[in-house]
Amino acid sequence: MFSKSNLLATVVATIVMFLLGYLLWGIAAESLMDGHVVTDIFKEEPDFVFIILGNLVAAFALSNLYGKWARGHHSAKEGAQFGAWIALFAGLGTALIQYATANMFDLTGHLMDFVLALVYFVVTGVVIALVYQKTSAKE
Secondary structure, eight states, X not given: OOOHHHHHHHHHHHHHHHHHHIIIIIIIHHHHTTTTXXXXXXXXXXXXXXXXXXXXXXXXXXXXXXXXHHTTOOOHHHHHHHHHHHIIIIIIIHHHXXXXXXXXXXXXXXXXXXXXXXXXXXHHHHHHHHHHHHHHTTO
């Protein structure tokens, strides 16, 4: 849980998740989601401290899960597969439930959000896997 690989993967993934999240949802999604927002619930100015804390917690959880899931087989391919499974669970599963229960986006908006989540989690999974690959042999 607190291995060198896990802690380093957590730190690197936190940085990647923060920057990639900003690029995907903070910049790209702004124009992509135009016309698909049903009810605008988003803050005018996000609280970056809590975004970083959320990314840190998520990165720690993902790194722990990846370490158990990969079973010592660390590669970009393994990381991408791991990220795709996480995106299916957290991205598409959540998007469909939110579409059924809330007025945030139309269906197209939720599906576009899933595509962004897929990119986000695949890249994060690859980063975590590569950190594990570089550090686990030395432990």
